[in-house]
Amino acid sequence: MEKAFRMITIENLHKRYHDTEVLKNINITIDDGDIYGLIGRSGAGKSTLLRCINGLETFQSGSIVIDGVDITTLQDKSLRELRKNIGMIFQGFSLIDRKTVYENIAIPLECWHIPKPEQKERIEKLLKIVGLESKRDQKARDLSGGQKQRVAIARAMVMNPKILLCDEATSALDPKTTDEILELLLQLNKEYGITIIMVTHQMSVIHRMCTKMSILENGHCMVSGDVKEVFLEQPEALQNLVGILECNLPETGINIEILITDEAVGQQFHSDLSLSLKKPYKLINSSLTHYREGVLSAFVMNISEECLEEFLAYFDAQHLSYKRIERG
Template structure:
């Protein structure tokens, strides 16, 4: 478990405070997303978790161990339990795939036999066993990241930290890497923390998330619930705040899980049952892991608004009334 309480990080050479009063909890087995725009502090927070970056105030405990109290051999032993992968892969071009994966075990004095067994197991896991004797320059970006993941798993870590690990990859390759992370999380029971600005990454693999703005957590919780609720912080991150709304009638934002219903069936049924007409201003279907979420904005006449709200409540859908004024939003 990772427990962070009132953490503050300041770069002493510039007096710039990049993390302010950060508090969150990451449970064992979570795939946790840290999201935000560039400069929000998410990568700095990730580096605080494994002791690469220090912090001045607050607490950061991993399995009950306060990170800032570690140094020397204790810190090195601690980092054995935390693997890390980066956007740029950081492979040694002069070494083969096999040698890149084996390197951490060499540094820790593993025997040749143990290294050989572990490398082959990990390359099998990431689907690259046939590439073990080639150099990284012959690999695609996705294959290089798979090698980096295998290398990060050599010490049997309890936690895997991913810093924008898919940002340099195309969408198809990104999905294959994310599927691999899901497999690692499920089969090896490894807790994964992902720093990203890609909402598709969060929806595909993360079960919990925090949104950072200017060094502060402005929203956190269950990924599915946050995307259904569409809080202001999420809308700002996606660049969808300040939506122009109709000047008349009642505008509602509706969120719901799509299970067996086809897209649009909700509104067809509502129109037929209530005998009303309305406008669909915006709508999209988003995938969350193996499920689908419907996110729509509709406008109904003032006289029909009460009936529509009651209908949505009866069906168990979440809705929010939108108004032009920023302070006019209210969740039901």
């Protein structure tokens, strides 16, 4: 298999505001074409990290290499050239209300003195992609939230960037509009191969969009890896973020959680288990989470102590991931 090209490499990054260290020894690698999720509680350092990536914030030590270039070596002109390859969209849209849709999208092109005929070609292409051809002459203030975010996405894409940074891009939107915006971002990633970094506090966004993720906690990068693997392993940082599974656990017997990444195996799990062991157990809880590249089935079972070894031997033989859940 061909090795993926590293679009962004962050090593030993430290960032302080006066005496407060907000990013502490951050190490993250993001491949070209990835949709990468940064998740954590408010104040974890997610948005600050985004601003360090696009050069809007300086940092005290460490390095950020983008497309093979260490951004700490760049001076003003070179740094502006770098930012041309990085688009950004925000929770608050950041449009100019008095300008039209077309004029808002044109702002980066005007700043970079792109010729008018090329501006027109780029903007009309993007208006079609984001589904706003009929709104091109409408003022930004008259648009819905979802339409405003589509304009913001078009503006972020108009310089043909290699990287798109999304800072809570769907947090202010209703569920239906969120789905539409996420689908648009997936389309852009597929058609343009653009690398997308998504800062979010919405776990559903990570599930649906991202192939890889990092969890930030108090300025530290606690966990990084493939999304499904992180949820399969259930590290402490993830439990701190989403909470430990809450269900009424029986006072007797042993409670076991099973995690299954193969959808077909998950669907047949209980029938296969019953046919193979012919031993009683109680199903306490079950869930099915859809990811961008598959599903994760989770089952909480209560098993009698005398049958436990037989069940665990079956789980091992089937190469299933499981763990014991202690009563709170």
